[in-house]
Amino acid sequence: MQPFLDGTLSDAQVAEAQRHLERCNWCAKRYHFEERLRHYVRVAVTEPMPAELKAKLAALRTPLN
Amino acid sequence: MSESAPTAADTRKLAQQARDRVRFEEEALELSDQVYRMARRLAGSREEAEDLVQQTYERAFRAWRQYTPGTNLRAWLLRILTNLNIDRGRRQQRTPQTTSLDNEAADYFLYNKLESQVPDENPDEERVLERLSQDSIVDALADVPHDFRDVIVLVDIGEFAYADAAQILDIPIGTVMSRLHRGRRILKKNLADKAVPA
Numbered sequence: 001m002q003p004f005l006d007g008t009l010s011d012a013q014v015a016e017a018q019r020h021l022e023r024c025n026w027c028a029k030r031y032h033f034e035e036r037l038r039h040y041v042r043v044a045v046t047e048p049m050p051a052e053l054k055a056k057l058a059a060l061r062t063p064l065n
Numbered sequence: 066m067s068e069s070a071p072t073a074a075d076t077r078k079l080a081q082q083a084r085d086r087v088r089f090e091e092e093a094l095e096l097s098d099q100v101y102r103m104a105r106r107l108a109g110s111r112e113e114a115e116d117l118v119q120q121t122y123e124r125a126f127r128a129w130r131q132y133t134p135g136t137n138l139r140a141w142l143l144r145i146l147t148n149l150n151i152d153r154g155r156r157q158q159r160t161p162q163t164t165s166l167d168n169e170a171a172d173y174f175l176y177n178k179l180e181s182q183v184p185d186e187n188p189d190e191e192r193v194l195e196r197l198s199q200d201s202i203v204d205a206l207a208d209v210p211h212d213f214r215d216v217i218v219l220v221d222i223g224e225f226a227y228a229d230a231a232q233i234l235d236i237p238i239g240t241v242m243s244r245l246h247r248g249r250r251i252l253k254k255n256l257a258d259k260a261v262p263a
Binding site: 001002006008029030033034036037038039041042044045046047048049050053055056057058060061062 | 067086087090094097098101104105115118119122123126169170172173176177191193194197199202203206222224227242245249252253
């Protein structure tokens with residue numbers, strides 16, 4: 001299931017996996033859960049950059065003459 | 066050619082270099098939110114992450130000529146950042162025993178545990194996921210050992226391709242895949258252990 005989620009399977013393997021997911025509710029639920037979990041983790045760990053840090057980085061630029 | 070009298074060609078070259086440099090710096094700064102987001106998950110604390118990002122930009126701006134225009138600037142910056150992070154000696158943390166994670170069942174352990182807590186007979190995945198709080202995910206990720214966390218942060222959060230992650234971390238693609246696979250199991254185990262009431 002992990003290679004399928006990562007998009008590393010061949011076309012034939014993808015087709016086979018999809019056929020299986022259509023028939024098998026047990027796997028389908030776990031597949032959708034994995035997919036949503038990755039998205040959920042990505043969103044959950046997003047934290048805005050502190051404005052002071054942004055200003056510090058901008059100050060590192062080479063001054064224009 | 067006299068050094069004190071630059072030719073028109075020299076002057077043009079210098080002006081072009083100055084423009085290239087300004088453009089490089091602008092492009093790098095546009096990526097700073099994404100660089101910070103990943104630094105925040107790679108480093109142990111917020112202070113460390115801020116230091117790392119600042120050092121990354123200092124080094125990047127000094128070494129800007131080594132960047133090849135048209136290549137992946139985000140990956141280039143992340144490579145500097147991960148190297149700085151490694152230089153801090155954080156590799157000393159030992160990988161914990163994770164032998165219980167060596168089978169496919171570990172992939173579904175979290176799902177099974179969460180599902181068993183939802184009162185519905187046949188819950189959908191969203192309901193199951195809602196049982197995890199944002200803080201618990203942040204903590205569970207922080208508790209994944211560094212080597213595994215690096216690849217999760219780059220691939221699952223930064224959405225880098227395996228090949229880019231391999232280049233950034235200077236490890237083979239096969240290692241990226243195996244660490245990713247194992248790292249996700251560790252993450253899910255952490256979530257199951259800490260985020261889900263027993």
